[in-house]
Amino acid sequence: xxxxxxxxxxxxxxxxxxxxxxxxxxxxxxxxxxxxxxxxxxxxxxxxxxxxxxxxxxxxxxxxxxxxxxxxxxxxxxxxxxxxxxxxxxxxxxxxxxxxxxxxxxxxxxxxxxxxxxxxxxxxxxxxxxxxxxxxxxxxxxxxxxxxxxxxxxxxxxxxxxxxxxxxxxxxxxxxxxxxxxxxxxxxxxxxxxxxxxxxxxxxxxxxxxxxxxxxxxxxxxxxxxxxxxxxxxxxxxxxxxxxxxxxxxxxxxxxxxxxxxxxxxxxxxxxxxxxxxxxxxxxxxxxxxxxxxxxxxxxxxxxxxxxxxxxxxxxxxxxxxxxxxxxxx
Ligand code: SAM
Ligand code: DTB
Ligand code: SF4
Numbered sequence: 001x002x003x004x005x006x007x008x009x010x011x012x013x014x015x016x017x018x019x020x021x022x023x024x025x026x027x028x029x030x031x032x033x034x035x036x037x038x039x040x041x042x043x044x045x046x047x048x049x050x051x052x053x054x055x056x057x058x059x060x061x062x063x064x065x066x067x068x069x070x071x072x073x074x075x076x077x078x079x080x081x082x083x084x085x086x087x088x089x090x091x092x093x094x095x096x097x098x099x100x101x102x103x104x105x106x107x108x109x110x111x112x113x114x115x116x117x118x119x120x121x122x123x124x125x126x127x128x129x130x131x132x133x134x135x136x137x138x139x140x141x142x143x144x145x146x147x148x149x150x151x152x153x154x155x156x157x158x159x160x161x162x163x164x165x166x167x168x169x170x171x172x173x174x175x176x177x178x179x180x181x182x183x184x185x186x187x188x189x190x191x192x193x194x195x196x197x198x199x200x201x202x203x204x205x206x207x208x209x210x211x212x213x214x215x216x217x218x219x220x221x222x223x224x225x226x227x228x229x230x231x232x233x234x235x236x237x238x239x240x241x242x243x244x245x246x247x248x249x250x251x252x253x254x255x256x257x258x259x260x261x262x263x264x265x266x267x268x269x270x271x272x273x274x275x276x277x278x279x280x281x282x283x284x285x286x287x288x289x290x291x292x293x294x295x296x297x298x299x300x301x302x303x304x305x306x307x308x309x310x311x312x313x314x315x316x317x318x319x320x321x322x323x324x325x326x327x328x329x330x
Contacts, residue, residue: 001207002250007200011246015238022245022277029252034310035302036255036280038090038125039083042288043113044070044106048096050129050164052152054189056224056289057096063226065289070095070106073113080117083284086295087309091117092125092148094288098165099130099173102138111142118143125185130165130173136180146183146214149173154201157194161229174209183214187257190235190243191221199243207250215280216247216254220261222290235261237269241276248277255280263291267301274305 002010010018026032046057047067056063080091093113100107110128118124126139127148139147151170152158158167177184186209188202206213220235247256257280258273265273285294293301302308 002204004200004204007203007207007246007250010249011196011200011242015242018242018245019272019276022248023275025249025252026277026279030279031310033307034279035274035307036090036257036310037088037283037298038092038257038280039080039086039088039284040092040094040282040287040292041071041076041079041083042096043076043093043110044068044095044097045289046096049098051162053161053228054192054221054224055096056227058227061226061228063224067096070109071113073109073116076113077116080120080122084120084122086283087299088122088283089310090123090125090146091120092127092282093117094127094148095129096288097129100128100135102132102134107135107138111138114139114142114144127185130169131176132173133176133179136176136182140180140182144182146185147177148185148217149177150187150189150217150219151202151205152188153192153194154198155205156201157192157198161192178209178211184209184211185215185217185257186213187215187217187219187259189219189221189260190240191223191232191261192229193232196239200246203243203247203250206247212251213254215257216251217257217259218244218247218278219259220264222260222264222287224290234264237265237272240265240269241272244273244278245276257281260287260290260292263293267304270301271305274307279310
C-alpha cells in the first residue's frame with residue numbers, strides 16, 4: 001500500500017515518464033483499447049438535507065433544482081432498457097438522500113427497482129447516501145453489484161465542504177458495503193479548493209481500502225449556480241492527468257472513471273486522460289442534474305481514438321464476486 005510520500009513521488013515525476021509508467025501498468029491489467037460505458041440516472045432529484053458545498057441538489061442552496069419524488073420502477077425501466085440498447089454495461093441510479101433505512105417504503109421501492117433493472121443484464125450500481133449492514137445486505141440480495149459512495153476529498157478538507165456528516169460517516173457506509181460483498185465505487189472531486197496534498201491524501205485513503213475500490217470516479221467540479229462553490233476555478237488538465245496516472249499506478253486493478261466535468265474538457269484533454277489510465281466514463285447526455293457529452297459525441301470520440309466499448313463482464317468476474325466482504329479499516 002503506497003504511502004503519501006510514495007504517491008507524491010509518483011505524481012511529481014516528469015509528465016511523460018509518469019504517463020509512460022501508468023500506461024505500462026494499465027497494459028498489465030486492462031485491454032488498452034476498451035472503455036467501460038456507465039449510464040447514470042437520477043431517480044430522486046433535489047431536496048437533500050445535506051449541505052455538500054458542491055451539490056446542486058442540497059436544499060440549503062438556491063440552485064433552481066426542485067425537490068422531486070422517487071421515480072417509479074415502471075418509469076425507470078424503459079430508461080434502463082434504452083441504456084442497455086445504447087451499449088451501456090453499467091446502470092447507476094442516484095438519489096439525493098442523506099441515506100436509506102430498512103423498513104422505509106422508499107427503500108423498499110428502490111429494492112424493487114434494482115430487482116427489475118438487474119434482469120436487463122447490466123451491472124447495477126446505486127448511490128443512495130449512508131447505509132448500514134442491513135440495508136447493504138438487502139441491496140446486494142436485490143442485485144446491486146456496486147455501491148457508489150465517494151470520499152470526495154481528503155479527511156482534512158472534508159469538513160470545509162460538508163458539515164452535516166463526517167468523513168468517518170462516509171467510511172462507515174463503505175465498510176458496510178464491503179461487508180455485504182458489493183463492489184465499492186469510491187472516488188472524489190477535484191476543484192473543491194483543496195491542495196495537491198489533499199488530492200494525494202484522498203488517494204492514500206482509497207489505497208488503504210481492503211479490498212481496494214473496484215472503481216474510482218474522478219470528478220472535476222461542475223460549478224453549480226447557487227452553491228458555495230459556484231465560483232470555483234476550473235481544474236488544470238495536466239493536474240487531472242497526473243492524478244489519473246497516479247491513481248492508475250496505485251490502484252492498478254480499479255476502473256478509473258473520468259466522471260463529472262468531462263463536458264468542460266477538450267477532446268484532446270479527454271484523450272490524454274484515457275491514455276493515462278482512465279478506462280470508464282459516464283455515457284449519456286446528462287449526469288444527475290449537470291450536462292455530460294452526448295452519447296453520439298462520445299461514440300464518435302471513441303471511434304476516432306480506436307477505442308471500443310467494453311463488453312459486459314468481458315473476461316473478468318462480476319464485481320460483486322471479486323469484492324470479498326472485508327472491513328475497510330480495523
Ligand atoms: N447523495 C448521495 C451521496 O452523496 O453519496 C448520492 C448522490 S451524490 C450527488 C454523488 C456524488 O456526485 C458526490 O459524492 C460527488 O462526488 C458527485 N457530485 C455531486 N455534485 C457534483 C458536482 N457539482 N461536480 C462534480 N461532482 C459532483
Ligand atoms: C460520481 O462520482 N459522479 C456521479 C456519480 N458518481 C453519481 C455524479 C456526478 C454528479 C455531477 C453533478 C450533477 O449532475 O448534479
Ligand atoms: Fe445530498 Fe449527495 Fe448532494 Fe450531498 S452530494 S447534498 S448527500 S445529494
